[in-house]
Amino acid sequence: MAFLDIAAVTKSFGAQGVLKDVNLSIERGEFVVFVGPSGCGKSTLLRIITGLETVTSGTISIEGEVMNDVEPARRGTAMVFQSYALYPHMTTFQNVSFSLRMAHRARDVIVDKVQKAAAILQLDKLLERKPGQLSGGQKQRVAIGRAIVREPRVFLFDEPLSNLDAELRVQMRAELMELHRRLGTTMIYVTHDQVEAMTLADKMVVMHAGRVQQAGKPLDLYDDPDNRFVAGFVGSPKMNFLPARVQSSGPNALGLAGVGGAGEATLPFTAPPGLAGPVEIGLRPERMRPLPPGAPPPPNSIVLEGQVTLVEELGSESYVHMVLADGTPVTLRAGRDETVEGPSLRVAADPRHALLFGPDGERIRSQGGSKR
Amino acid sequence: MTGMSLPPIWTILKWALALSIAAVALFPIWWMVNVVFALPGEPVSLNPRLWPTSIPAGIDKIRLILTETDFLRAYGISLLYAVLTIAGVLIIGSLAAFEFALFDFPGRKLLFGIVMLSLMVPTAVTIIPTYLLTSQLGWLNTMQGLVIPGVASAFGLFMLIQFMRAIPMDMIEAARLDGASHFQVYWHVALPLCSNALVTLAILTFMQTWGNYMWPLIVSSRPEMYTVGQVVGLFNSPLSHQTVDTVMTANLLAAIPPLLFFLIFQRKIVEGIAMSGTKG
Ligand SMILES: Nc1ncnc2c1ncn2[C@@H]1O[C@H](COP(=O)(O)OP(=O)(O)O)[C@@H](O)[C@H]1O
Numbered sequence: 001m002a003f004l005d006i007a008a009v010t011k012s013f014g015a016q017g018v019l020k021d022v023n024l025s026i027e028r029g030e031f032v033v034f035v036g037p038s039g040c041g042k043s044t045l046l047r048i049i050t051g052l053e054t055v056t057s058g059t060i061s062i063e064g065e066v067m068n069d070v071e072p073a074r075r076g077t078a079m080v081f082q083s084y085a086l087y088p089h090m091t092t093f094q095n096v097s098f099s100l101r102m103a104h105r106a107r108d109v110i111v112d113k114v115q116k117a118a119a120i121l122q123l124d125k126l127l128e129r130k131p132g133q134l135s136g137g138q139k140q141r142v143a144i145g146r147a148i149v150r151e152p153r154v155f156l157f158d159e160p161l162s163n164l165d166a167e168l169r170v171q172m173r174a175e176l177m178e179l180h181r182r183l184g185t186t187m188i189y190v191t192h193d194q195v196e197a198m199t200l201a202d203k204m205v206v207m208h209a210g211r212v213q214q215a216g217k218p219l220d221l222y223d224d225p226d227n228r229f230v231a232g233f234v235g236s237p238k239m240n241f242l243p244a245r246v247q248s249s250g251p252n253a254l255g256l257a258g259v260g261g262a263g264e265a266t267l268p269f270t271a272p273p274g275l276a277g278p279v280e281i282g283l284r285p286e287r288m289r290p291l292p293p294g295a296p297p298p299p300n301s302i303v304l305e306g307q308v309t310l311v312e313e314l315g316s317e318s319y320v321h322m323v324l325a326d327g328t329p330v331t332l333r334a335g336r337d338e339t340v341e342g343p344s345l346r347v348a349a350d351p352r353h354a355l356l357f358g359p360d361g362e363r364i365r366s367q368g369g370s371k372r
Numbered sequence: 373m374t375g376m377s378l379p380p381i382w383t384i385l386k387w388a389l390a391l392s393i394a395a396v397a398l399f400p401i402w403w404m405v406n407v408v409f410a411l412p413g414e415p416v417s418l419n420p421r422l423w424p425t426s427i428p429a430g431i432d433k434i435r436l437i438l439t440e441t442d443f444l445r446a447y448g449i450s451l452l453y454a455v456l457t458i459a460g461v462l463i464i465g466s467l468a469a470f471e472f473a474l475f476d477f478p479g480r481k482l483l484f485g486i487v488m489l490s491l492m493v494p495t496a497v498t499i500i501p502t503y504l505l506t507s508q509l510g511w512l513n514t515m516q517g518l519v520i521p522g523v524a525s526a527f528g529l530f531m532l533i534q535f536m537r538a539i540p541m542d543m544i545e546a547a548r549l550d551g552a553s554h555f556q557v558y559w560h561v562a563l564p565l566c567s568n569a570l571v572t573l574a575i576l577t578f579m580q581t582w583g584n585y586m587w588p589l590i591v592s593s594r595p596e597m598y599t600v601g602q603v604v605g606l607f608n609s610p611l612s613h614q615t616v617d618t619v620m621t622a623n624l625l626a627a628i629p630p631l632l633f634f635l636i637f638q639r640k641i642v643e644g645i646a647m648s649g650t651k652g
């Protein structure tokens with residue numbers, strides 16, 4: 001049994017199902033990030049773990065002990081809220097020490113613990129200030145301090161950085177990673193920002209519409225997504241999806257027609273038996289190369305032709321947006337030295353990097369030996 | 373003559389109007405002071421004056437009233453009545469508002485509806501049943517009879533609920549996660565966060581209680597339970613054989629606490645009235 005076990009958890013508010021059969025195992029010391037679009041149930045799951053919401057069915061257990069009926073304060077979880085939820089009438093010291101004071105700890109123990117937390121978070125000079133006199137980043141640190149003094153088994157963060165400006169966000173992200181390294185405590189972090197999730201997570205849990213879509217190492221999710229949602233959600237710019245039709249199927253060769261309109265392609269792919277009809281090809285923007293005018297495409301490549309609609313010059317690279325003949329939008333990442341001459345452009349992609357998705361959005365994996 | 377500009381005509385008119393209203397409002401009070409601090413008989417003479425003529429005469433009258441009548445006891449009763457009512461209104465109102473505003477429980481909407489309905493029922497309608505109830509409890513002529521019917525203030529509850537609703541739920545939940553009990557959340561988080569509203573409610577309750585004439589008149593018929601208002605009422609009664617200046621002295625003594633109170637809490641009172649949208 002894992003350190004923190006979420007087993008078959010469902011949650012409904014009235015008739016609205018918010019979480020549907022969520023199963024997740026979290027190991028001690030892991031930095032886990034729940035990521036997904038707004039409204040997918042991330043906060044609800046976090047609140048269930050900490051006990052602010054009850055499950056409709058299923059169990060939450062920590063270190064083998066079922067937590068469903070344990071008081072929030074006794075679960076060994078500490079939460080940092082998006083709004084910080086600092087008590088505005090209390091100083092930093094009073095805010096950070098609140099839980100200790102509620103537990104009637106001895107004064108010298110309180111002072112000692114608060115000072116330790118303050119040292120870790122560089123709050124030493126701010127202990128006598130009230131939240132109104134603190135900057136966003138400082139408030140954030142006070143909120144974390146309030147969690148630290150409780151010495152929880154699990155830290156829970158609900159979009160803690162979303163009220164900070166971009167620069168501070170990057171800095172706080174680094175501080176959180178440092179904090180995790182230093183404390184070694186299990187952390188669960190909620191965000192809707194997949195970049196934040198990729199950078200922070202040991203284990204990234206992608207959620208959508210109340211279900212866990214996939215959980216794993218960020219790069220595994222990036223390279224080997226289980227479904228179209230994960231493929232599209234992880235990575236920026238997004239993966240391109242090209243409609244296609246299965247034409248022929250053989251060992252390590254899947255013939256596709258109608259790729260992005262009229263294109264044809266053969267993927268080094270052993271299809272599951274009976275695969276036919278419409279499918280989708282997923283191609284990451286960095287896996288496509290623009291072809292200079294008149295140049296022959298590399299052998300066996302997928303070639304697409306379309307009209308350039310927008311070129312975003314970012315300095316080191318450019319994002320080229322184009323539409324294919326059938327209206328499918330495609331984005332590719334071009335290097336500084338690659339020439340992109342509009343208005344019409346040909347791009348080539350190595351079919352080994354193409355992922356295949358069924359009409360239901362599920363990933364279709366190659367059968368047998370080949371990894372993909 | 374550049375740079376000098378006359379104040380706009382509207383500003384002048386506004387000030388003139390404000391000053392005239394202030395004069396009208398202040399004159400009775402000034403007249404009261406004038407009558408008290410004058411030699412007996414002077415204010416009603418053919419040639420009354422607009423300013424005090426004899427401070428010692430006024431002090432004599434005040435001493436007379438404080439020593440010869442039960443005025444001091446009435447002060448005590450009124451003060452106790454006000455303080456206990458304020459304490460009751462604040463404690464009961466804030467506890468109830470805490471539950472109504474921040475938690476859900478079965479029957480919450482219905483109960484809240486009933487409380488709000490009671491705001492619309494005029495005092496005149498409830499005063500007789502309240503009297504009967506108080507009388508059945510044997511509380512006539514007692515402090516509890518005076519205070520308790522007034523401590524459950526629907527208006528106070530309404531006002532505090534508005535304030536407590538503004539407390540972010542996150543904060544309540546954070547406190548819960550920090551191990552605060554239900555009462556500790558109320559005491560350490562909710563109460564301090566609506567301290568402004570509590571002060572305002574205390575002030576409004578004081579003004580209302582000090583000025584309450586009807587309920588004390590009904591519930592305490594014995595002179596030893598008279599409030600300041602009732603004692604002044606005695607002086608003013610048609611059969612009283614007091615002279616005008618003695619009556620005025622009693623009035624002045626009755627008016628001093630609220631006047632002082634007003635001067636001290638002026639800003640809060642104005643804020644409070646604006647906040648509650650009613651006249652105190
Ligand atoms: N207390 C509640 N009552 C009713 N619906 C709720 C409640 N809390 C959340 N929801 C609904 O549950 C869904 C998921 O919410 P939430 O977990 O906050 O999503 P996320 O944090 O991923 O943005 C939303 O549709 C939201 O409206």
Ligand SMILES: [Mg+2]
Pocket residue numbers: 042043044158159
């Ligand atoms: Mg959320």
